[in-house]
Amino acid sequence: MKTFIKRREKNTELVVVYAGWGIDENMFVPLSSDDTDLILFYDYSADEALVLPEIKTYTRVTVIGWSLGVWAAEHLSGKTGIAPDLKIAVNGTPLPADDRYGIPLKIIEGTLEKLDAVNVKKYYYRIFGDKKSFEENRERIPKRTTKSLQDELRWLYNRMMEQSDPAFKWDYAVISEKDRVFPASSQINYWKTRDETKILMLPMNHYILNKWSDYRSFIDYVCKHGKSRRKRTVTPGL
Structure with missing residues (x-):
């Protein structure tokens, strides 16, 4: 697993992101701004010791799990020692390898068997x-090798089964x-069983954070529009 950390002593807010x-x-x-600290976890390809800087006292700590990062947040939360004030799941569930609540098992297993450079590019599409949106966001496309994706998915699959x-x-x-990538129907199936979680539907694709300038504006948007427990569709006016 890899960790990216950006922090300044004067900052009082922390965003912790678990990527997919x-x-x-x-x-x-x-999306990282100078007035908010950031810890990003990604590339979950080994059971490595978690090394984090001493956590300061923050006025607000927000955890964002995206895609399989929703599962990763739960899997790693006990090891980080980070106590969030706010938790936002984005396009994922805690049961990502599941025919009803996640990505169907046959798709994950088929991806493991057939992953190559062509299929990696299709995944990013x-x-x-x-393809159009892919080209417009070319600077955000991950620069990972096919082997690194294979290793990571194998590790994730084994852990998700446990x-x-x-x-x-x-x-x-x-x-x-x-x-x-992660069927909206599966997400709805899962989150409607969690009464404590407010649901916000958006007319967007799997990766949505390019629609906001920074994490604070994204968090504020979610908190503003996700008030109702009943799912509702909102068209962002960003």
Whole structure:
């Protein structure tokens, strides 16, 4: 696992991001601002010791899990020692390898068997929605090798099969209606069983953070529009 850390002594807010499979810092660092500290976890390819700086006292700590990062947040939360004030799940569930609540097992297993450079590119197309959006966000496309994605997915698959019942209480679940990676129907199936989690539907693709300038504006948007427990669709006016 890799960790990206950006911090300043004067900052009083911390955002902790758990990325999904096949990702690097290119997708998440652009939202980092000088007035908010950031810890990003990604490339979950080994059982490595977790090394973090001493955690300061923050006025607000927000955890964002994206895609398989929703599962990763729960899997790693006990090891980080980070106590979040707010937890936002984005286009994922704590049961990511599941026919009803996640990505169907046959798709994950088929990806493991057939992953090559061509399929990696197709995966990134689906993350952004289509080739046009892929090209428009070229600077955010991960620069990972096919082997690194294979190693990571194998590690994730093995760990996800060991997953116990979720214990995290997520405050918000953001679901993209056009998600081509993690089916929106699976996300809805899961989150409607969690009464404590507010659901926000957006007419977007799997990766949505390019629609906001920084993490604070994204967090504020989710908190503003995710008030109702009943799922509702909101068209962002960003």
